Amino acid sequence: xxxxxxxxxxxxxxxxxxxxxxxxxxxxxxxxxxxxxxxxxxxxxxxxxxxxxxxxxxxxxxxxxxxxxxxxxxxxxxxxxxxxxxxxxxxxxxxxxxxxxxxxxxxxxxxxxxxxxxxxxxxxxxxxxxxxxxxxxxxxxxxxxxxxxxxxxxxxxxxxxxxxxxxxxxxxxxxxxxxxxxxxxxxxxxxxxxxxxxxxxxxxxxxxxxxxxxxxxxxxxxxxxxxxxxxxxxxxxxxxxxxxxxxxxxxxxxxxxxxxxxxxxxxxxxxxxxxxxxxxxxxxxxxxxxxxxxxxxxxxxxxxxxxxxxxxxxxxxxxxxxxxxxxxxxxxxxxxxxxxxxxxxxxxxxxxxxxxxxxxxxxxxxxxxxxxxxxxxxxxxxxxxxxxxxxxxxxxxxxxxxxxxxxxxxxxxxxxxxxxxxxxxxxxxxxxxxxxxxxxxxxxxxxxxxxxxxxxxxxxxxxxxxxxxxxxxxxxxxxxxxxxxxxxxxxxxxxxxxxxxxxxxxx
Amino acid sequence: xxxxxxxxxxxxxxxxxxxxxxxxxxxxxxxxxxxxxxxxxxxxxxxxxxxxxxxxxxxxxxxxxxxxxxxxxxxxxxxxxxxxxxxxxxxxxxxxxxxxxxxxxxxxxxxxxxxxxxxxxxxxxxxxxxxxxxxxxxxxxxxxxxxxxxxxxxxxxxxxxxx
Numbered sequence: 001x002x003x004x005x006x007x008x009x010x011x012x013x014x015x016x017x018x019x020x021x022x023x024x025x026x027x028x029x030x031x032x033x034x035x036x037x038x039x040x041x042x043x044x045x046x047x048x049x050x051x052x053x054x055x056x057x058x059x060x061x062x063x064x065x066x067x068x069x070x071x072x073x074x075x076x077x078x079x080x081x082x083x084x085x086x087x088x089x090x091x092x093x094x095x096x097x098x099x100x101x102x103x104x105x106x107x108x109x110x111x112x113x114x115x116x117x118x119x120x121x122x123x124x125x126x127x128x129x130x131x132x133x134x135x136x137x138x139x140x141x142x143x144x145x146x147x148x149x150x151x152x153x154x155x156x157x158x159x160x161x162x163x164x165x166x167x168x169x170x171x172x173x174x175x176x177x178x179x180x181x182x183x184x185x186x187x188x189x190x191x192x193x194x195x196x197x198x199x200x201x202x203x204x205x206x207x208x209x210x211x212x213x214x215x216x217x218x219x220x221x222x223x224x225x226x227x228x229x230x231x232x233x234x235x236x237x238x239x240x241x242x243x244x245x246x247x248x249x250x251x252x253x254x255x256x257x258x259x260x261x262x263x264x265x266x267x268x269x270x271x272x273x274x275x276x277x278x279x280x281x282x283x284x285x286x287x288x289x290x291x292x293x294x295x296x297x298x299x300x301x302x303x304x305x306x307x308x309x310x311x312x313x314x315x316x317x318x319x320x321x322x323x324x325x326x327x328x329x330x331x332x333x334x335x336x337x338x339x340x341x342x343x344x345x346x347x348x349x350x351x352x353x354x355x356x357x358x359x360x361x362x363x364x365x366x367x368x369x370x371x372x373x374x375x376x377x378x379x380x381x382x383x384x385x386x387x388x389x390x391x392x393x394x395x396x397x398x399x400x401x402x403x404x405x406x407x408x409x410x411x412x413x414x415x416x417x418x419x420x421x422x423x424x425x426x427x428x429x430x431x432x433x434x435x436x437x438x439x440x441x442x443x444x445x446x447x448x449x450x451x452x453x454x455x456x457x458x459x460x461x462x463x464x465x466x467x468x469x470x471x472x473x474x475x476x477x478x479x480x481x482x483x484x485x486x487x488x489x490x491x492x493x494x495x496x497x498x499x500x501x502x503x504x505x506x507x
Numbered sequence: 508x509x510x511x512x513x514x515x516x517x518x519x520x521x522x523x524x525x526x527x528x529x530x531x532x533x534x535x536x537x538x539x540x541x542x543x544x545x546x547x548x549x550x551x552x553x554x555x556x557x558x559x560x561x562x563x564x565x566x567x568x569x570x571x572x573x574x575x576x577x578x579x580x581x582x583x584x585x586x587x588x589x590x591x592x593x594x595x596x597x598x599x600x601x602x603x604x605x606x607x608x609x610x611x612x613x614x615x616x617x618x619x620x621x622x623x624x625x626x627x628x629x630x631x632x633x634x635x636x637x638x639x640x641x642x643x644x645x646x647x648x649x650x651x652x653x654x655x656x657x658x659x660x661x662x663x664x665x666x667x668x669x670x
Contacts, residue, residue, distance in 0.1 A: 009652045013624035016655075019605045020529040020625045025537075027524060030516045034542040035549050421604065 107327035114217035115166035116210035169210035175201040271462035273312025273390030328352030330375035385463040407496035540571035616651035
């Protein structure tokens with residue numbers, strides 16, 4: 001050992017310390033930590049197996065960096081009561097509530113308006129008084145749907161500061177001045193706005209889209225309403241900058257995904273973890289429900305009688321239109337059904353759990369824990385797959401629209417991520433023979449490097465997963481785009497393309 | 508209202524998250540383990556934690572390694588990493604490479620390195636908290652550093668990162 005070594009050790013140690021200290025991380029603020037927003041354990045049952053002494057955990061932050069987006073302060077975790085409130089005078093006691101101290105709401109809260117997010121679907125925020133200055137603190141006191149819609153629209157027009165992580169794209173009240181008429185026809189709401197000289201004072205496609213998202217989501221928040229036709233100044237067609245609105249719009253028309261989630265039992269994803277036809281249900285298992293940004297990720301891991309991970313039975317997952325006039329209903333219902341062999345215990349309906357965190361409004365479990373229904377705000381794309389050798393079922397809803405197509409969903413790198421030496425690519429795919437093609441393009445669309453890999457599963461209803469590390473070629477610096485797609489088996493054309501912009505720090 | 512939990516969280520969480528990221532290399536797992544450590548701390552009660560920072564590091568690390576063992580089964584190993592060789596001494600990428608080099612060490616060494624150099628724990632503390640024989644902390648540390656040095660450019664990178 002030379003005399004210099006201790007000193008050299010110290011230098012290296014200090015360098016390491018600096019490196020650790022300056023490594024890019026996405027920090028979860030206290031308000032969203034699991035202490036402030038406790039995972040609900042034992043007691044409030046999600047997947048109704050509590051009676052059978054199962055461990056039920058709603059974990060909050062499993063994927064807080066699944067979609068790491070340092071610029072946008074995204075909600076992490078299922079936080080039924082920690083939603084941003086718009087009321088300037090109302091403190092949010094629940095934001096710092098201690099574990100297990102929250103009182104569970106029993107019905108979905110429709111007293112909300114929507115705010116926009118950069119590149120993501122809008123999210124709801126509760127309004128305590130609406131419209132501003134009206135003194136109406138409980139929307140339910142308004143007798144008709146038209147009045148309630150009108151109140152929400154007024155609140156939207158007069159909304160000020162947007163909650164953290166969102167923005168308000170709505171034009172100033174000098175432009176869009178008021179709501180003059182709301183009419184209901186079946187599931188359609190017709191809304192006429194007073195727009196000063198027909199000028200929305202909004203420019204740019206992104207801003208216009210954000211305005212439209214806020215309008216459509218807010219207008220269709222009313223139970224039973226699925227579409228809205230927005231007109232201006234006495235029934236004239238509306239134009240928000242270049243965006244012409246001449247027909248009724250649903251949430252799926254504006255949510256930003258290129259595809260909507262498959263609807264109907266005939267579009268179900270059927271899969272099998274390999275437990276066999278006569279698989280018995282032990283009643284045990286753990287369930288997690290995680291909400292990160294625009295992604296809801298639900299996992300179920302059954303256990304055998306000895307508490308060991310058990311293979312999943314056959315399962316079916318499908319999306320149906322829902323009944324949002326029910327206290328625990330929403331526009332759509334995603335059902336996850338574990339199909340154990342005949343003669344397995346079937347329990348009664350569990351009590352609903354209200355989440356009210358866009359897009360997940362409520363959950364309800366039935367069948368002794370073999371069926372779970374998720375009440376959702378819209379029909380955004382969803383997918384299902386198994387992990388861990390058939391012992392874990394994963395159901396995902398949504399994700400960043402830029403990273404999701406009908407057959408490929410990418411979690412890493414997240415949109416706009418900064419990387420230094422390599423690209424960790426992680427996601428799910430449902431492509432022919434599991435072949436996923438990728439390429440990295442520079443700013444001028446020149447392909448820097450490309451390749452192919454296989455997902456864990458292909459050519460099946462259930463999705464496969466993938467995780468790869470792509471070494472960055474020397475020329476890859478600054479703004480690059482990672483593209484993933486399926487090369488069509490029929491004609492080689494590219495389908496299901498997702499393009500994820502990434503910044504490579506100078507090396 | 509938060510009885511000191513917020514203060515503890517605000518002061519300790521960023522450091523813990525970074526330490527766990529350095530040890531495990533996986534942001535998701537680091538976040539998960541950090542959150543879990545705080546939940547465990549909360550269940551334990553603040554008054555019983557003599558030195559919350561060190562306590563959180565120990566519990567978080569345990570949580571992290573437990574998860575990692577689980578995860579390793581389900582995800583196949585990543586493809587080969589790119590070379591650590593870099594031409595210019597840019598501080599940002601040097602640091603990233605230093606962290607990557609750290610990840611090539613065995614788990615135990617990584618943990619000790621982070622506890623010593625990032626958390627500044629004494630040899631005695633490390634021995635006690637991480638259940639290592641008190642006489643071997645220094646040796647483990649030295650081995651770890653030696654190995655980092657051997658990972659070719661690590662030493663050079665270190666000086667680059669210090670600028």
